[in-house]
Structures are given as structure tokens and as C-alpha cells.
Amino acid sequence: MADLNLMLSLWNAIPQNPKKGIPFRFILIGDPHQLPSVEKGAVLSDFLSALESKKADFVSRLEESNRQKSKGKANVSKIVVLAEEILRYSPENLNLGTKIDDSFPKTKTIGENSKYESEVVWLQNSANKVSDRLSRDEVVEKLWTEIFHPRISEIGTWKIDLNDPDFVLKFQEELKRFRCLTVFRNGYWGVEAIQTKIMNLAAQDLFHRKGQNPDFFAKRLSKRLYFIGLPILITQNDKNRKLFNGDIGIVLRMESTGELRAVFPIEGKLFSFALDTLPKHEPAFVMSIHKSQGSEYDTILMYIPDHPESREEERFHRLLNRQILYTGITRAKNQVILAGNPKTWEIGIANSQKRDTGFKI
Structure with a gap:
């Protein structure tokens, strides 16, 4: 970067x-x-x-990924296979491995107990639907009901001890468990709009359940909604607190005081911060692929938007390209779930971003 x-x-x-x-x-x-x-x-x-181009041996390449591991009998993860297919794509030699067709592995569920046919699957509608492709709101509702809300409920049962090494490990594993990625930051299919939809679902569901579950705690602060299990992404550096742009934490309720605080891993330890003292931040249910670069998650769901109207086409083609799709799927260690529009996926695969830095060695 x-x-x-x-x-x-x-x-x-x-x-x-x-x-x-x-x-x-x-x-x-x-x-x-x-x-x-x-x-x-x-x-x-x-x-x-x-x-x-030099005669000397200046470059070494990693030939085998030690990160992605296959669940099946084959030695190579399907994530690696798809990544290589994307890189080898050319209009003259169409790679069937990148085409989302009837032969591509599919799933109708995305919860933790889901059994996937492959390390890369396409999320589709139930059989009784007119179209097997889910709309943006349908994808968001599945994310909330099958992944985010169950995780929040689980986190609400945690016994909080920031000094316990086992809890530190558990916390760090949670941060790497799952992330939803999308191509755009702004617009209907972007991070902001999808995140707003998720937070609206959270407000409807969690505040309704608050009176039923004494272990759950949520509150509003400066027009923001905070609740146990809310992932938070820092977007502005704060050197005094050692919180930096891109850091991710989780909102937890401290057992000793009952206070809702944001917990972040810093230099191998966990530290909690009062919510009203945090630098600029936002929920981290969804991230742009650009923002996720350099990160690794056990599972990612990558949302592929619809093709835009003509006035947005130039921006769309500038951002949706082979490099961004390759970067997105390689953020996953174990599982990739693709959702959205298959035609847009194929447009992105065929569009390669090229730059010329202009220096010579």
C-alpha cells in the first residue's frame, strides 16, 4: 500500500x-x-x-501458501485455486474457475454451523424464490440473523477478565473470526449504507430484547448506538491512547462496574476505554476491501454489487477490478462466501487496473 x-x-x-x-x-x-x-x-x-530483468538474483517468490488450508482431501485450498485463476484470466483463455455458473458451489445459509461444500461458495436464495440471487437487503438480513446477532449473544455471556491470557486469546480470535467486505465505501452498495442497515436492525432487535435479557446492555451516546459485542473501527490516530487508524476493538460490559467500554488489543495486552473518549470511529461489521488490505479473517463474506446506472459507470469500472476481487478473497484463511450479482463479478474479473510508476533501477 x-x-x-x-x-x-x-x-x-x-x-x-x-x-x-x-x-x-x-x-x-x-x-x-x-x-x-x-x-x-x-x-x-x-x-x-x-x-x-537484472541478472542478479534480487527476487524470491513464495510458491506455496501456508495460510489457506484445504478442508477436503486435496492439498490446495479452493481460495488459492480461485486466486490463481483470477490472476491467469485473459479474454482469449476464459478460466471457467472464475465463472459463477450452475457448477459453482452454493450455499443457502452462512451461520457458524453451516456445512460448506467448498472453501469458496456463492450465497443464493432458497429454492422457492423467483430468483436465486439475493438483494442487498436480503444479504444484510442474513448477516444479522445468522452471524452478527448470534455472535453478539455469545459475547454477552463472556466472563470479562482483561488480564487473563486465555481471555486475551479468546478476544483476539473473535476479532479474526469474520468480516463482511464490499468494494465501495459510499453509495447504496457501499460500507456506509450497509452498515447503517445493520445498525438499524440492531436497534430494532436488541433494544426489544433488552428487557428480556438482564445480561444484555445497550445505550445511546451522542446519537450513536453502542451494545455488547459491537465491533469498532478506529478511523483517526490517537497517539496518547495508542489507538490508530485501522485498529479494531469490541464493546464489552465491565463486570466490576457494569460500564460499557471499548476494548482494544495493544502490544499484546487488552485495554478498555470510555466510549466518549474514543477518537473518530465507526462500526466494523462491514469494511471496504481497501481498508481490509493487510488483515486476515477466518471467514469473509464479500458482497458484489449490482451494475450501476450509466452515470456511475466510469467510477464503477475504476473501482471494480481484478485486483480488488483478488485482494478481497485472499483476506480469508478458511472460508470465502460470495454474495450479490454474478455478472458484476465477471465484469470485475475482466477489468484489470494498470499503473506506471515511472521509475528505473
């Missing part, structure tokens, strides 16, 4: 005359097939292109 200006600053900071007898090495590690930086340049891929 380093852009051209950041890489130039880093390059200029390298000592020109290293200490005698002490060799200096500049090592870059990354995946050139993922999204380039939001700002200008495609630094890593251009570095690789330049270095691979």
Missing part, C-alpha cells in the same frame, strides 16, 4: 555510506497482485518488474 511519495521518502532516508564492514539490505515483502496504494504509483509491482 506504499505510494510513490512514501517510497521516495523511505528511499532517500537510506544511508548513502553505510558503516564499514556492515552491509546494508533493503528488503520489501508483499503481494504485487493486490491493490496498489490509493495515491499514485504501483511501487511494489514496478520494483519487481525492474529487478527481475
Whole structure:
């Protein structure tokens, strides 16, 4: 995700005359097939292109993924297979592995007890529906009823001890359990709109249940809704609290005081913060694929939007491309659930983002 200006600053900071007898090495590690930086340049891929043309052995490649593991008898996860199919796509040689058709594994449920046919599945409607493709609101309702609400109920039963190593591990595992990803930040199919829909469902469901379940606690603060199990994403750095843009925590109720506080892992330990002292933040039920880059989750659901009206087509094609779909599915360690419009998926696979950083080595 380093852009051209950041890489130039880093390059200029390298000592020109290293200490005698002490060799200096500049090592870059990354995946050139993922999204380039939001700002200008495609630094890593251009570095690789330049270095691979040299006679010296400057580049090493990981040939086998140690992250994704297959659930079946085959040694290679279907996540890895699909990722490789995406990279190999060309109009002249259509890869059937990337096409969402009748042969693509499907599922009608997404809860924790769901049994998936493959590590990559397509979420479809029940058999008695007119269309097997779910609308945005249908996807959101399934997310809430089958994943988010059950997890919130489970978290509500936790015995909170921020100093217990077992609880720290449990907390960190929860952060990596599941994430919903989408291509856009704004608009009907974007993070903000989907997140708002989820929070509306939470308000309707959880406040209704509050009187029935004494272990559940929710409240509004500065027009925001907070409740046990709410994942929070920090969007502004706060150096004093060591909370930084991209950090994710969970709202928990402290057993000693009954207070609702946001808990974050910092340097291997858990710290709680009063809700009204947090820097800028938002719910983290849904994240953009851009924001998720560099993260890993056990399971991801990636929502593929409908094709937009003509006035939005240029922006749509600029953002929906092979790199963003590849980046999205490779955030998952164990399971990818695709949902939305299969035709849009195929449009994205065929659209490759190309940049030229312009430097020479």
C-alpha cells in the first residue's frame, strides 16, 4: 500500500555510506497482485518488474501458501485455486474457475454451523424464490440473523477478565473470526449504507430484547448506538491512547462496574476505554476491501454489487477490478462466501487496473 511519495521518502532516508564492514539490505515483502496504494504509483509491482530483468538474483517468490488450508482431501485450498485463476484470466483463455455458473458451489445459509461444500461458495436464495440471487437487503438480513446477532449473544455471556491470557486469546480470535467486505465505501452498495442497515436492525432487535435479557446492555451516546459485542473501527490516530487508524476493538460490559467500554488489543495486552473518549470511529461489521488490505479473517463474506446506472459507470469500472476481487478473497484463511450479482463479478474479473510508476533501477 506504499505510494510513490512514501517510497521516495523511505528511499532517500537510506544511508548513502553505510558503516564499514556492515552491509546494508533493503528488503520489501508483499503481494504485487493486490491493490496498489490509493495515491499514485504501483511501487511494489514496478520494483519487481525492474529487478527481475537484472541478472542478479534480487527476487524470491513464495510458491506455496501456508495460510489457506484445504478442508477436503486435496492439498490446495479452493481460495488459492480461485486466486490463481483470477490472476491467469485473459479474454482469449476464459478460466471457467472464475465463472459463477450452475457448477459453482452454493450455499443457502452462512451461520457458524453451516456445512460448506467448498472453501469458496456463492450465497443464493432458497429454492422457492423467483430468483436465486439475493438483494442487498436480503444479504444484510442474513448477516444479522445468522452471524452478527448470534455472535453478539455469545459475547454477552463472556466472563470479562482483561488480564487473563486465555481471555486475551479468546478476544483476539473473535476479532479474526469474520468480516463482511464490499468494494465501495459510499453509495447504496457501499460500507456506509450497509452498515447503517445493520445498525438499524440492531436497534430494532436488541433494544426489544433488552428487557428480556438482564445480561444484555445497550445505550445511546451522542446519537450513536453502542451494545455488547459491537465491533469498532478506529478511523483517526490517537497517539496518547495508542489507538490508530485501522485498529479494531469490541464493546464489552465491565463486570466490576457494569460500564460499557471499548476494548482494544495493544502490544499484546487488552485495554478498555470510555466510549466518549474514543477518537473518530465507526462500526466494523462491514469494511471496504481497501481498508481490509493487510488483515486476515477466518471467514469473509464479500458482497458484489449490482451494475450501476450509466452515470456511475466510469467510477464503477475504476473501482471494480481484478485486483480488488483478488485482494478481497485472499483476506480469508478458511472460508470465502460470495454474495450479490454474478455478472458484476465477471465484469470485475475482466477489468484489470494498470499503473506506471515511472521509475528505473
